[in-house]
Amino acid sequence: MARNKIALIGAGQIGGTLALLAGLKELGDITLFDVVDGVPQGKALDIAEASPVEGFDAVLKGGSDYSAIEGADVVIVTAGVPRKPGMSRDDLIGVNTKVMQAVGAGIKQYAPNAFVICITNPLDAMVGVLREVSGLKPEKVVGMAGVLDSARFRYFLAEEFKVSVEDVTAFVLGGHGDTMVPLARYSTVAGIPLPDLVKMGWTSQEKLDQIIQRTRDGGAEIVGLLKTGSAFYAPASSAIAMAESYLRDKKRVLPCAAYLTGQYGVSDFYIGVPVVIGAAGVERIVEVQFTADEKAAFDKSVAAVKGLVETTKKLMSSAA
């Protein structure tokens, strides 16, 4: 059986980490693409030279022409610019909308059958632009944010409870931004929901509220520390989990930015919800019942994303 092909558009901090992880996990052959000539080729060669030591077989290539991504089974998009201290994800919208238009056209021409995972920020709006320009079906284009946001939540909870990260599940919905909605009721330690753990004295409501806020600010915390860019190890791990679920038809239930057509009262744009990812792409959107407070928080997040989507529409029509 031929190996799968994974194309990484953007060979920066996340792109390079994605290539290394895809190699280590033997997900397939890997092509890095970037507009800066030399960088994708250099990273591809460097990682290929690690393969004898790590013991994985993959063909790694780099290129600056879209033909390099031809026939890819999975495309992961990180092209664009990340934020710097003091910037919000939304400040990137002008430059990254233009980048998504170029990337979407490249995917349309060379990888129309791929499963596409967008990471570029502001995520919920950028994945929408990418889908529209590429012309792919909505179930084949998703955004990575919820896996990362819930991984941060899981890590902070595991640290608080002094239990394995493996036994903590977390549920984060909504847009990838300050309005994201971590849901305590559906987050658990080995199946015990967080509100029960508060009642059992494992933590206080105040501490839990602080952890939820730290999760919302998780990206800014890393930007503040790094000063030159944003998080890249955990974002890359998160997108690889999504790619693996697709390529191996694992049907994992993962929070992703998915195109909604009426679910959660949202129509025709992307927002973070739990989905099942398998060989057909997004195979199911999981719709849970909200309490009144949860609904209010989700609706606030939806309104924030809708504002960004409208901005991209204006940017795209003025460029046309």
Ligand code: A3D
């Ligand atoms: P960085 O290391 O700057 O890499 C971006 C790469 O994109 C650079 O190598 C650029 O040369 C390249 N690039 C720019 N324009 C184009 C183009 N038109 N075509 C192809 N390549 C291009 O950034 P990064 O890897 O740290 O982050 C990439 C993106 O991911 C940024 O927009 C971040 O904000 C975003 N990000 C999202 C999350 C989410 O959870 C959604 C988390 C972390 C970062």
